[in-house]
Structures are given as structure tokens and as C-alpha cells.
Amino acid sequence: MSELLLVGVGFMGRPYLTAARRLGLQVAAVEGASRAADTAELVDHIRVAPGNHDEQWAQGTWAAAADRRPAGVVAFTENNVLGAALLQERLGLPGPSLHAATVSRNKALQRGLFAAAGIRQPEYLMTDDLESARDWATARLPVVVKPLSSAGSEGVELVEDVNAFQDAVTRRNHEGPLLVETAVDGPEYSWEALLSEGKVWLANLTAKETAEPPHFVEIAHRTGIQLDEEAAAEVTEFCTAVVAALGMRTGIVHLEFRLAADGPTLMEIAVRTPGDYLMDLLSLTYGLDWFEMVVRLAMAMPLPDPPPRPVAYAASYLPVAPPGILVEMRGMAEIEAHPAFVRYGWWKNPGDAVPAATWSAERAGYLIVSAETPALRDEALEFVRRTLTIVTRPA
Numbered sequence: 001m002s003e004l005l006l007v008g009v010g011f012m013g014r015p016y017l018t019a020a021r022r023l024g025l026q027v028a029a030v031e032g033a034s035r036a037a038d039t040a041e042l043v044d045h046i047r048v049a050p051g052n053h054d055e056q057w058a059q060g061t062w063a064a065a066a067d068r069r070p071a072g073v074v075a076f077t078e079n080n081v082l083g084a085a086l087l088q089e090r091l092g093l094p095g096p097s098l099h100a101a102t103v104s105r106n107k108a109l110q111r112g113l114f115a116a117a118g119i120r121q122p123e124y125l126m127t128d129d130l131e132s133a134r135d136w137a138t139a140r141l142p143v144v145v146k147p148l149s150s151a152g153s154e155g156v157e158l159v160e161d162v163n164a165f166q167d168a169v170t171r172r173n174h175e176g177p178l179l180v181e182t183a184v185d186g187p188e189y190s191w192e193a194l195l196s197e198g199k200v201w202l203a204n205l206t207a208k209e210t211a212e213p214p215h216f217v218e219i220a221h222r223t224g225i226q227l228d229e230e231a232a233a234e235v236t237e238f239c240t241a242v243v244a245a246l247g248m249r250t251g252i253v254h255l256e257f258r259l260a261a262d263g264p265t266l267m268e269i270a271v272r273t274p275g276d277y278l279m280d281l282l283s284l285t286y287g288l289d290w291f292e293m294v295v296r297l298a299m300a301m302p303l304p305d306p307p308p309r310p311v312a313y314a315a316s317y318l319p320v321a322p323p324g325i326l327v328e329m330r331g332m333a334e335i336e337a338h339p340a341f342v343r344y345g346w347w348k349n350p351g352d353a354v355p356a357a358t359w360s361a362e363r364a365g366y367l368i369v370s371a372e373t374p375a376l377r378d379e380a381l382e383f384v385r386r387t388l389t390i391v392t393r394p395a
Contacts, residue, residue, distance in 0.1 A: 004020045004026070120238070148177050222314075255270075315370075338369070
């Protein structure tokens with residue numbers, strides 16, 4: 001029986017296990033120490049990564065492959081990507097390519113590569129010393145400051161004026177290498193695509209919504225977005241050029257961009273499972289299991305015919321709670337009774353201290369809706385926003 005190796009599983013990656021079993025595969029996993037015991041009960045073989053750095057996930061991945069040679073490898077989240085790609089490259093297995101994986105893990109590498117390829121993106125400066133970037137930044141305000149390798153908008157902040165830049169210097173001057181980029185106006189989207197040997201098999205456009213600046217905490221996603229014909233063609237051409245420049249071969253891509261006045265402008269790209277339950281939204285939208293499609297691609301298994309259009313329209317809402325001690329979530333009975341409601345989950349519980357949210361891990365939870373038309377989907381999303389109240393008390 002062929003075996004799939006999952007590099008990282010967590011909780012949101014468990015549908016990969018379900019899909020693999022449905023396809024008749026054995027499953028091995030490399031998992032972090034905190035989740036290893038729970039994951040071990042679900043797989044045929046497990047190796048524990050000795051830490052959470054890329055190098056330590058790679059160590060666990062090599063060890064797992066020494067135990068049992070896999071027929072396919074899937075990386076789950078950011079820190080898993082490089083180790084998986086190294087093994088895919090060594091064993092000649094399908095994957096995004098070592099080049100694509102390496103570049104995807106470093107935003108400065110992305111900026112340098114895509115500048116050389118003529119991809120529209122912000123002006124940028126990489127610096128070890130934020131103070132030394134003052135003149136460059138103040139001549140281009142507003143700017144965005146971000147770390148080179150992170151996920152969930154961690155450490156990403158908008159700096160709108162000179163005083164805010166000085167505050168950022170005070171807080172972050174010794175943080176290590178940072179990118180400073182010109183801020184880009186325009187609605188934000190993500191482009192999720194499944195590729196096989198460099199060719200796009202299925203692609204989706206997601207509209208994204210973030211909380212108020214200075215941080216970019218994502219609070220809503222709507223899949224199956226249809227732009228007008230001219231804009232859609234421009235976005236398709238742009239995204240195809242980005243994955244070609246990246247050297248992407250096989251697997252899933254999550255590409256974020258803003259639709260600026262002069263056209264699509266790249267924010268960043270990842271070659272791993274998108275977060276925020278986007279895979280679940282995509283599966284609802286296209287009537288097929290995106291987790292299974294990723295497994296099929298990794299195992300070089302046949303794919304079905306791609307769906308020609310969405311069969312439904314889905315959204316997720318990821319609320320940010322007011323800072324304080326969480327008391328309760330009100331309105332859930334009404335939300336669960338709504339015909340478009342799918343499911344929800346809470347990451348914060350009554351009694352938890354809730355900080356002011358600066359990145360994705362500090363949100364309260366998620367709610368998913370799905371409807372037959374974009375209008376009904378948007379109506380359901382607005383109903384959820386209007387009905388849900390998260391109550392906190394002062395800490």
C-alpha cells in the first residue's frame with residue numbers, strides 16, 4: 001500500500017488524513033511535540049520534530065523518510081514547507097519545487113525574485129537596522145514594516161507618519177532583518193490554485209477583509225469571487241506570471257495581492273495550505289474536496305475533471321474580541337438557525353484574557369456560511385456580524 005507523509009498536521013490539517021484514508025493510502029506524519037500524542041492515534045507511523053524551526057522540521061522529515069520511504073509528501077504550514085520540499089527533491093516526488101519552497105519562506109527573496117521578473121509589487125528595502133531606513137521610509141510614507149518569514153500577519157504593521165515610524169524604531173530596531181515596503185491602496189484578494197507540473201488545474205479568487213490599521217488581522221474571507229471580464233483576465237495573467245517566476249510545479253498556491261489603480265500588485269505567496277479554513281470554503285464553493293486534490297497531486301494520482309464554475313458561495317468570519325477577560329458569545333442560537341450556517345469554532349473561551357489583536361492567533365474563533373448565490377452568501381455574512389456579540393470585561 002502506498003504511503004503519504006504529512007509534514008505537520010495540527011488540527012486544520014486533519015482532513016488530509018481523512019482524504020488519504022478515503023484514497024486507500026497509509027499515512028505517516030511528522031508532528032510537533034505538543035500534538036504528537038494526539039496525531040499518533042490517527043496515523044500509521046509518526047516522527048516528532050525536535051523543534052519548530054524549519055531546520056528541525058526538516059530533521060524530522062528526513063528521519064521519517066529513513067524509517068519508511070513515502071510515495072508522496074504534503075507540507076501543512078509555513079515551517080513545514082522547506083523540509084518537505086527538500087525530501088521531495090531528493091526522492092524525485094511531486095512538489096512545488098525546492099526553488100519555489102525556498103523563495104516562499106522568505107519575503108525578501110520573493111521581492112528580489114519578482115523584481116527581476118518584472119512582477120508588479122511594492123517598492124521595498126531590506127534592513128537590519130530600522131533606524132537606518134528612516135530617510136527611505138519617510139520619503140515614501142505610508143509604509144509597511146514586516147518580518148521576512150512569518151504567517152498570519154504576525155509582525156506586519158502599517159506606519160502612516162514620521163511619529164509612527166519613530167515608535168516602530170523604538171519597538172523593533174533590534175528585531176533583526178525587516179522589510180520596509182510602500183503601502184499599496186486597493187482591495188485585497190487571495191488567489192488559491194492547484195497546479196500540476198506547472199499548469200493551473202483549478203483556481204479561485206477570494207476577497208479578504210482585515211481589521212483597522214495599523215495591523216492587518218484578517219477577519220473575513222469570501223470565496224468564488226467573480227470580477228468583471230477585463231479585471232478577471234488581468235488577474236489571471238498576473239497570477240500565472242507570478243507562479244511561473246516562482247518556478248512552481250505541483251501542489252497548492254496561496255497568493256495574496258491588492259487590486260491597485262494600476263493593476264494587481266503582489267503582497268506575498270505561499271506554497272502550503274492556506275489558513276482560516278479557506279480549504280473548507282473552497283471545498284464548499286467547488287463541490288470537491290481540496291484536501292483530497294492536494295493529496296492526489298502529491299501522490300501523482302489521477303484528478304477528476306475540474307469544475308467549470310462554483311456550485312455555491314462560502315464565507316468565513318473570524319471575529320476579534322474587545323480586549324479584556326472573555327465573558328460570553330451572544331447570538332449563536334440565532335446564527336446556528338440561519339439556513340446558510342455551516343459551522344463554527346472558538347479559539348478563546350470564557351475566562352481567557354484577550355489582548356488587543358495584532359495578528360491571526362489573537363482572534364476569537366471562526367464561523368462559516370455557504371449559500372447558493374453571492375448575494376445570499378453576503379447577506380448571511382452580514383447577519384453573522386450583526387448578530388454575534390462577544391462580551392468581555394476589563395482585565
